[in-house]
Amino acid sequence: MNRIQAVYRVHSDANSIAARARGIAVEQSVEMPTGPIGDAYVLDEIVGRVEDVKDLGSGAYEVRIGLAADTTGFEAGQLANMLFGNTSLQSDAELVDAVFPAEFAQIFGGPNQGMAGLRARVKAKGALTATALKPQGSPPAVLAKLAQDIALGGIDYIKDDHGIADQSYSPFAERVPAVAEAVAKAAAQTGIPTRYLPSLNGNLDAMRKQIALCRKHGLDTVLATPMLAGLSQFHTLKKENPDFAFVAHPSFGGLAMAPSFLFGKLFRLLGADAAIFPNHGGRFGYTPEECRRLARFALEDWPCVKPCIPVPAGGMSLDRIPEMLDFFGRDVMLLIGGSLLSAKDKITGETARFCAAVRGP
Amino acid sequence: MNRIQAVYRVHSDANSIAARARGIAVEQSVEMPTGPIGDAYVLDEIVGRVEDVKDLGSGAYEVRIGLAADTTGFEAGQLANMLFGNTSLQSDAELVDAVFPAEFAQIFGGPNQGMAGLRARVKAKGALTATALKPQGSPPAVLAKLAQDIALGGIDYIKDDHGIADQSYSPFAERVPAVAEAVAKAAAQTGIPTRYLPSLNGNLDAMRKQIALCRKHGLDTVLATPMLAGLSQFHTLKKENPDFAFVAHPSFGGLAMAPSFLFGKLFRLLGADAAIFPNHGGRFGYTPEECRRLARFALEDWPCVKPCIPVPAGGMSLDRIPEMLDFFGRDVMLLIGGSLLSAKDKITGETARFCAAVRGP
Numbered sequence: 001m002n003r004i005q006a007v008y009r010v011h012s013d014a015n016s017i018a019a020r021a022r023g024i025a026v027e028q029s030v031e032m033p034t035g036p037i038g039d040a041y042v043l044d045e046i047v048g049r050v051e052d053v054k055d056l057g058s059g060a061y062e063v064r065i066g067l068a069a070d071t072t073g074f075e076a077g078q079l080a081n082m083l084f085g086n087t088s089l090q091s092d093a094e095l096v097d098a099v100f101p102a103e104f105a106q107i108f109g110g111p112n113q114g115m116a117g118l119r120a121r122v123k124a125k126g127a128l129t130a131t132a133l134k135p136q137g138s139p140p141a142v143l144a145k146l147a148q149d150i151a152l153g154g155i156d157y158i159k160d161d162h163g164i165a166d167q168s169y170s171p172f173a174e175r176v177p178a179v180a181e182a183v184a185k186a187a188a189q190t191g192i193p194t195r196y197l198p199s200l201n202g203n204l205d206a207m208r209k210q211i212a213l214c215r216k217h218g219l220d221t222v223l224a225t226p227m228l229a230g231l232s233q234f235h236t237l238k239k240e241n242p243d244f245a246f247v248a249h250p251s252f253g254g255l256a257m258a259p260s261f262l263f264g265k266l267f268r269l270l271g272a273d274a275a276i277f278p279n280h281g282g283r284f285g286y287t288p289e290e291c292r293r294l295a296r297f298a299l300e301d302w303p304c305v306k307p308c309i310p311v312p313a314g315g316m317s318l319d320r321i322p323e324m325l326d327f328f329g330r331d332v333m334l335l336i337g338g339s340l341l342s343a344k345d346k347i348t349g350e351t352a353r354f355c356a357a358v359r360g361p
Numbered sequence: 362m363n364r365i366q367a368v369y370r371v372h373s374d375a376n377s378i379a380a381r382a383r384g385i386a387v388e389q390s391v392e393m394p395t396g397p398i399g400d401a402y403v404l405d406e407i408v409g410r411v412e413d414v415k416d417l418g419s420g421a422y423e424v425r426i427g428l429a430a431d432t433t434g435f436e437a438g439q440l441a442n443m444l445f446g447n448t449s450l451q452s453d454a455e456l457v458d459a460v461f462p463a464e465f466a467q468i469f470g471g472p473n474q475g476m477a478g479l480r481a482r483v484k485a486k487g488a489l490t491a492t493a494l495k496p497q498g499s500p501p502a503v504l505a506k507l508a509q510d511i512a513l514g515g516i517d518y519i520k521d522d523h524g525i526a527d528q529s530y531s532p533f534a535e536r537v538p539a540v541a542e543a544v545a546k547a548a549a550q551t552g553i554p555t556r557y558l559p560s561l562n563g564n565l566d567a568m569r570k571q572i573a574l575c576r577k578h579g580l581d582t583v584l585a586t587p588m589l590a591g592l593s594q595f596h597t598l599k600k601e602n603p604d605f606a607f608v609a610h611p612s613f614g615g616l617a618m619a620p621s622f623l624f625g626k627l628f629r630l631l632g633a634d635a636a637i638f639p640n641h642g643g644r645f646g647y648t649p650e651e652c653r654r655l656a657r658f659a660l661e662d663w664p665c666v667k668p669c670i671p672v673p674a675g676g677m678s679l680d681r682i683p684e685m686l687d688f689f690g691r692d693v694m695l696l697i698g699g700s701l702l703s704a705k706d707k708i709t710g711e712t713a714r715f716c717a718a719v720r721g722p
Binding site: 037084087091135203253 | 384388390391392393394396397398399400402403406407408429431432433434436438439441442443445446447448449450451452453493495496497498499503522523524526527528529530562563564565566567586589590591592593594596597611612613614615620639644645646675698699700702703704705
């Protein structure tokens with residue numbers, strides 16, 4: 001049977017690591033002592049296998065566990081359950097990677113559009129630009145005006161702040177048509193087909209209705225929060241809407257799971273066309289190495305799975321653009337939010353400056 | 362406007378804590394610098410407020426933030442987003458509690474049945490007993506036989522192992538009727554109305570179908586994994602099925618969120634009738650204090666919200682029963698899985714011993 005190679009970073013002492021590795025293999029498969037198991041199929045095929053244990057020094061070990069692919073039922077939520085369900089509750093172990101059997105690419109499908117599709121939507125070639133509509137609490141007309149001012153600066157993507165959902169002060173059904181219309185008007189002026197990305201929220205029924213509303217108003221790209229929606233819902237929406245692109249927001253993703261794996265690889269497999277993550281040197285404590293690894297996971301060659309464009313964010317500002325382009329290259333979408341919004345009534349010009357800095361002269 | 366009091370435990374130095382507290386208040390509300398915000402409503406009502414900062418010693422602080430209730434849209438996923446969405450990505454902060462406005466009890470509703478309902482289902486008065494069907498990989502007939510043998514021992518609740526989903530070797534639609542019938546037969550013999558809890562999995566559509574199948578086969582209690590399903594889905598299913606009881610499994614819940622808050626309070630608010638958690642002294646590193654706090658959150662008086670019964674689990678064994686009953690009292694469901702299954706063909710007797718130890722002579 002095909003196996004997923006799940007890779008955990010485990011803190012342990014040398015005497016305990018072998019037993020601890022076996023403990024993870026059991027926890028993430030049959031979750032019971034193997035002694036009483038009499039069924040040879042279960043013992044040989046279903047029980048997780050310790051494939052490798054590598055000493056990383058300083059009391060850290062890299063543990064590779066072979067998990068039977070069939071235990072996932074080939075379903076997104078159950079995949080997460082088998083990768084890290086109970087082990088997420090144990091503070092000595094972090095899931096840092098998983099190598100999936102080749103057929104997972106077809107089964108889960110990855111991004112609908114991927115990096116090339118996101119570039120094509122806005123007729124861009126190099127790095128992409130993005131910002132967020134804020135603050136929540138603003139009524140639809142104010143957000144629409146703000147979006148229009150930003151779009152007039154020629155930006156590629158404008159997303160709802162991930163905190164903007166379906167609140168009384170800005171109901172989804174009123175906000176989305178208003179902002180969509182405002183952005184479309186601006187795009188007609190600039191010639192740059194700026195996209196507005198509403199933030200999906202609520203349960204699967206609600207998100208389906210939201211996508212239908214988006215489609216009705218000419219939108220084709222949305223913001224999703226897979227860890228809040230549940231990975232199954234995210235994956236379902238992606239499959240049901242092959243014409244849509246999905247930008248993944250990391251909200252609620254603070255599991256003891258390596259961000260590079262969760263946001264760069266797992267979100268990509270399930271269908272994120274773009275993956276937002278907190279860049280190093282911002283408000284969040286990710287290291288440059290972890291960010292580089294995330295970008296690599298999102299972009300590296302993966303048969304039948306489109307590249308997902310990395311979106312470093314989280315307190316970025318215009319003066320960091322050269323450094324970020326130097327660090328990530330051109331296969332990137334730069335997302336600058338609060339710092340752009342600080343320009344207030346000069347926001348169109350500031351947006352234009354942002355776009356020029358990314359696209360070059 | 363009513364505010365949620367969200368309580369974070371933050372590691373910081375004395376010079377930075379005031380700014381860090383303001384940072385969390387902004388991160389969990391408008392997520393942008395407040396300087397450019399001109400709207401008085403947003404500034405006064407929507408921006409999070411630092412209500413209190415308490416020095417806990419050793420570089421730890423308790424930070425209380427008032428979050429506007431309206432920002433949640435009164436929806437489960439968005440509630441989690443506002444409580445801990447982005448802050449979950451920051452390693453210095455843990456969400457340890459939240460005090461909700463009184464109207465949240467009506468809006469979210471809490472457990473359908475609660476502790477009293479779970480006792481009534483099995484005609485029990487004191488502590489409840491539970492176990493898990495394992496290992497995954499076993500076909501429906503084997504699991505049905507195992508469930509029957511256990512039910513003959515007179516146990517209250519038998520749940521699917523949380524790893525048992527809808528896999529080829531044990532499809533939900535075959536397993537659930539087979540196990541339900543076997544348990545019903547045994548219950549007719551013992552006179553104890555033992556309940557079988559199938560594990561819900563997949564997206565919202567799939568889980569709805571699974572509940573319908575459960576109802577068709579006379580079941581009224583299920584196992585859910587809210588962190589995998591997405592809190593919105595869990596809450597939706599609870600509301601749609603007021604005759605059902607929902608036992609919450611903590612899988613994938615390893616956020617930097619205090620387990621007592623997540624499993625004891627938030628799961629309860631959204632509708633968990635029983636909340637499974639890893640007890641201290643098992644395979645997981647929770648402290649006795651954290652477990653006690655979780656039980657308190659699950660049980661404490663909460664107007665309009667039924668008590669949720671705490672279910673300490675995770676590597677428990679029969680010899681710990683007296684100690685667990687001493688620690689948790691009788692408002693508890695004891696869940697013993699792998700250790701019970703080790704009895705193999707003596708499982709009915711071992712189950713009877715478990716039940717007797719819990720119920721007394």
